[in-house]
Amino acid sequence: MNSVIIVMIEDDEGHSRLIERNLRRAGVHNQIVAQTNGGDALRYLLGPDGSGEVSSGRHLLILLDLNLPDMTGIDILSKIKSNKHLNRAPVVILTTTDDSREIQRCYDLGANVYITKPVNYEGFANAIRQLGLFLTIVQVPESA
């Protein structure tokens, strides 16, 4: 698990920080790469050429927010899941939307986990800590 890089795609830097803090409190010590917009996130994941070869051999776990300023998380999700180097990387959707159609769509596109951010902070912190506990035991495959 130590070599696993957590890629956090989240436009709200406050949320980003809160998520990171709570993950750390849950005992997650992995490297966390925060991306605040879709374009940067895709460049990181797929490389400048967009082929995804850059991620070959990486162990990636992606935390994805659906509401991004430049594109929707759905676009990013479908790009990840249709890329042969990235499609095995677990994707955790972490968003405020609890629209049932949205949830279905994400799973249809290959999302591994869908978590709605609780509105109150207690719930939020709790959910992230539980996610962190889950992440410490999950097996992440090496990207092809």
Next chain:
Amino acid sequence: MRGMNVPLLADLLPPTSATLPRAQLPLFAGFTLLIVTGVASIWLAAAGHQETALVTHTLAVKAGTERVLTLAQDAETGQRGFLLTGEERYLAPYRDGQGHVLEAIADVERLTTDNPHQQAELASLRGLVTAKLAELSRTIAARRASGDPAAAIAMVRTGRGQALMEQIRASIARIEAEEESLLRVREADADRFGIVLLAVSLGGLVIALSLGIASFNATRRYTRQLMDKQTELSAINENLETIVARRTADLVQSNDEIQRYAYIVSHDLRAPLVNIMGFTSELDSTRETIAAELQENPRAPAILADYDEAISFIKAAVTKMERLIGAILTISREGRRTFRPEPLDMTRLITDQADAQRHQAAASGLEVTVDALPHLVADRLAVEQIFGNLIDNAIKYQAPDRIGRIHIAGETVGSRVRYQVRDNGRGIAQSDFTRIFELFRRAGPQDRPGDGIGLAHVNTLVRNMGGNIEVSSKLGEGTVFMVTLPKTPPPPARPTPRSEAA
């Protein structure tokens, strides 16, 4: 679409009975004239008939006088024959004339009773004829007596008989002349009547003809006006339908936009709220560190008190904001929810609802009564939310000084049903009747928990179901909420309702 020139309804209606006479006034006058002409013609024809009768009468008088003359001459002829021959058979014309001539005079007298002039003439004629008959009778008697015609002929030769006969002829000529002149006057009168009658009849014909043409034109004009108006009306009707359809579409669209807007706004407001809440909690968790650092400082308790107060205000505000955003989200989601109408036993549904809230009711000694209610085809969840909210409000806002009573009644009004939720609670001021249905607005003393969401939610639901909600209340006496809903749901305004999967 605004400011479109929509003709007034009055312009579209065909001319009414009030405007008709003015348009038809010439026609009306024409018909009156025609009737006058008709009456005049009949009168003139009757008068003409009378004139004709008078002419006939004159001719009868003339024929009568001719007969008198003929009979008188017959009598004389018979006398002459007898005087010459002494044979009785020559006396036949005499007897005939003598027997009938006075009768004939009487006939003429009867015909001319209205003419004193002729009566006088006839009287003198009668005298002359009588004298003539006497002379004739004398000569005949003389011939019979002597057997010799000479004496009788001598009597004739005196010329007296001839003179009488001439006087008779003259008298008859005068009578005839008088009648002739009368006849001429009468014929002239009859001719004049004829001409006037002809003129009047012709006039009538002309008027009738003009009337016919005028009526035809008026009818045609009126019909054309009617048809024009009808065309205009149907065009406007179509236009109206288009306008209504377009406005409905606009409304549905703007409603959709509002719902979407509310959804996005509430959604996006939540993100910063999580940060405020999160970092406030983070800050709070550093309190112990700060407290430890300030241990030596004498102002530590004051600083920490301020710190705690600030944190608690932030947390309270955020909690409240969270609730409000949640409410907007709920209402916007409610607006997007597709109703699933089903037949509802309303008496049962509301009784169950009241029972569910009875634990609360029992605690405050509240009485809830439910009448037999008209049934309804509607979305169960929505109906439960509507009446749940209303009953909840009735329970929540009881008057403190009396036992609460809630009564739910219902009636069918045409194709709609109206339910009433009546309470004897503290009531609502009339100035607040509109306000209470607005989001986040509340009325009366703010001594009960709540965010001003319930009735706004109810209002949205009722309206989305095609119904309406009204309130009537008296402060301190109680409140009645009237919910009117269609018996069966109206067809959806949008052809493809936005469906949200369960």
